[in-house]
Amino acid sequence: NAGVTQTPKFRVLKTGQSMTLLCAQDMNHEYMYWYRQDPGMGLRLIHYSVGEGTTAKGEVPDGYNVSRLKKQNFLLGLESAAPSQTSVYFCASSQGSPGEQYFGPGTRLTVT
Amino acid sequence: SQKIEQNSEALNIQEGKTATLTCNYTNYSPAYLQWYRQDPGRGPVFLLLIRENEKEKRKERLKVTFDTTLKQSLFHITASQPADSATYLCALWRSSSASKIIFGSGTRLSIRP
Numbered sequence: 001n002a003g004v005t006q007t008p009k010f011r012v013l014k015t016g017q018s019m020t021l022l023c024a025q026d027m028n029h030e031y032m033y034w035y036r037q038d039p040g041m042g043l044r045l046i047h048y049s050v051g052e053g054t055t056a057k058g059e060v061p062d063g064y065n066v067s068r069l070k071k072q073n074f075l076l077g078l079e080s081a082a083p084s085q086t087s088v089y090f091c092a093s094s095q096g097s098p099g100e101q102y103f104g105p106g107t108r109l110t111v112t
Numbered sequence: 113s114q115k116i117e118q119n120s121e122a123l124n125i126q127e128g129k130t131a132t133l134t135c136n137y138t139n140y141s142p143a144y145l146q147w148y149r150q151d152p153g154r155g156p157v158f159l160l161l162i163r164e165n166e167k168e169k170r171k172e173r174l175k176v177t178f179d180t181t182l183k184q185s186l187f188h189i190t191a192s193q194p195a196d197s198a199t200y201l202c203a204l205w206r207s208s209s210a211s212k213i214i215f216g217s218g219t220r221l222s223i224r225p
Contacts, residue, residue: 004155031210033210035215040217041217042116042201042214042215042216042217042218043156043201043203043215044215045210045211045213045214048210048211050210056210056211057211058210058211059214090155090156092155097205097208097209097210098143098144098146098161098205098208098210098213100158100161101146101148101156101158102158103155103156103157104155105153105154105155106153106154106155
């Protein structure tokens, strides 16, 4: 089992560009999450999903959109990137809530 | 506003001693509390979950306490080893809803031989 995988691992964007981060899990988990982690701050929840076809806002959803068309995939989109979105993005999944969250390796995004 | 505080400075412990990390919170009433370990450049790894009606939870060399009166959780690693060196994060859930989770910024633990 690969667990939780994230694509890409690194990305540099210019302000105003768009991109999609892909998260995939092979554990048949119902819940999936997107977080961002900034220096000196805890992980902050961006969006989450409680099942295929559902999404919900977390603590810091502005500037991001998500989709969960398939149970195993959770996509995070940035429509118009801003320097404030420079961060490390982590995807996670869990079977229940609250549950043991399995995290991916992260995507380091820099917006110039 | 809701706030979680973990030891802001790194903790340096001699191998074999017990490491104790703290997680304090204010303006929050968690129903659940989790501890995660994070190594540099990697995602967090789940360690333990404790519920508000549980005082203590153990797993091998790890022990977590949860005091809702003091609004504090303590995380202990007994017989610490250099391999225990990492950043440890606490996470609070106000309910079973995923929207109610907040993480602390973590405490960096170093175990010297």
